[in-house]
Amino acid sequence: MTSSRPANLGQLRDSGWESVPVKEEVRRNVAARLTSGRQIVDGLVGYEDTVLPQLENALLAGHDVIFLGERGQGKTRIIRSLTCLLDEWIPVVAGSEIQDDPYHPVSRYAKDLIDEHGDDTPVSFVHRDQRLGEKLATPDTSIADLIGEVDPIRVAEGRYLSDELTLHYGLVPRTNRGIFAVNELPDLAERIQVGLLNVLEERDVQVRGYKIRLPLDVLLVASANPEDYTNRGRIITPLKDRFGSQIRTHYPLDVSTEMQVVAQEATTAVVPGVSVHVPVFMSEIVATLTHLARQSPHVNQRSGVSVRLSVANFEIMVASAVRRALRFGETEAAPRIADLASLGASTVGKVELDSIDDSRDSHVFETLVSQAVLGVFRRAVGPEHLKAVVADFDGGRVLHSGDDVVASDLLEALRDFPGLREAVSSIGAINGAESPAVVASGVELVLEGMHLTKRLNKDQSANRALYRAR
Secondary structure, eight states: OOOOOOBBBHHHHTTTOOOOOHHHHHHHHHHHHHHHTOOOOSOOOOOOTTTHHHHHHHHHTOOOOEEEEOOSSSSSHHHGGGGGSOEEEEETTTTTOOOOOOSOOOHHHHHHHHHHHGGOEEEEEEEEGGGGEEEEOOOOOOOHTTTTTHHHHHHHHTTTOGGGGEEEEOOHHHHHTEEEEEETTTGGHHHHHHGGGGHHHHEEETTTTOOOOOOOOOEEEEEEGGGGTTTTTOOOHHHHHHOEEEOOOOOOOOOOHHHHHHHHHHHOOOOOTTTEEOOOOHHHHHHHHHHHHOOOOOOOOOOOOOOOHHHHHHHHHHHHHHHHHHTTTTTEEEEEEGGGGHHHHHHTTHHHHHHTTTHHHHHHHHHHHHHHHHHHHHHHOOOOGGHHHHHHHHOEEEEEEEEOOOHHHHHHHHGOOOOHHHHHHHSOSSSSSHHHHHHHHHHHHHHHHHHHHHHEEEEEEEEEEEEEEO
16 A cells, blocks of 8 residues: 555545445446457457357446356356456455445444544555455355354453344455355355345345344356256255346367467476477367367266366376476477377366266277377378378388387488478478477377378387388
8 A cells, every 4th residue: 555545534535536336336447448448357268259248248237147157167267357347446444344435334343433533534445356255155155154143252252242243244244345256156055045135136134133234235246057057956046036147158169269278278397408399280189189079979068078178188298298308318398199198197087978888988088089180180281292191101111109209210210201291391390490399299290190091000009109001
């Protein structure tokens, strides 16, 4: 805080500050962002034409919002990003537990303080990041957690039970003049959901039998998975009715958007002495794998295939390339087709198969990986290069590849395979500036694509592959 900020109620009045409800505050800031051409929340990819317009409408209308969507669709990220739509600082009655508005106090503490000190009532300032209250709905959540309870310590100090100052406020009152979020709302017991009814409609809370009414100023947002309506619980009808807008989220609609999300969210392995280069086609394979899983009849689509699958697979793929570089003393690492075998560990926990036979898991995974590689190969390598690559293997010539083959060996082998070199060059893996690791990645993509299109044979032994003519 700076010394220029008002220190008491009188100075606050003299400063010209005006009090507005939190929904009006959000509406004003949404309008300012839209006028300036900015996105209302930052860091979201793929929602520009679907979710964000609905969210803009809901906030401009002053609605409480529930986000409905499968896991890994960014619901929590959206909710936490809403704080950017609040004013950076707001004044509160100093010492208030529920961020009382100095002009319109609601707690007994703030009212008594203002009655006693008048314009000399001290005020403090709260940053917008402190105005988000968040609760993960769990079956053991109680009304006391959300609304409040009698504080036995304060009673023991000599106060009467009828004294409002004996109350310990819950999360909702403590988020007064802010945004309160409930994640996984259907997991909240139905009797506890009833406690939120007044918050949404009458905008107040009541604690036990006290004759008090706290007219709270709260923007309520919630998230839910569609399956939760029938699996673990449900949102009671009166509560659903009180939310102004229900917004459906979704997974990235195309591979390029999935790649953007991965680039934004993934954390790559950083090891001193090893630089990492990820070819675009390898990122595309990871994103394509996820999209194929979302379309596969063998994958349970009701549980969803999260974007976290793409992020985790990308991170494991890069880690596998770094591990190979460390093992062979290379200073550059680039993911190759051989690294895709390591994705099983990062995939198995994020994809639910519609099968009771666990032995099929690996088969489904291998099929999806092959389909992803084949799809990227066909988009990256033109058909005019295929005959020349096949001709390179005439006369019984073979080429070894795999996790135990260093990049320099594959680069050296290209000298004897001019058709292969031309095909690798066509996908941008050879332009004079690329590292041997990236060139090796391009070589493996072409070789594996030729095998999957049945133009070359492949003999697989552990981590090593041998490609030969059919």
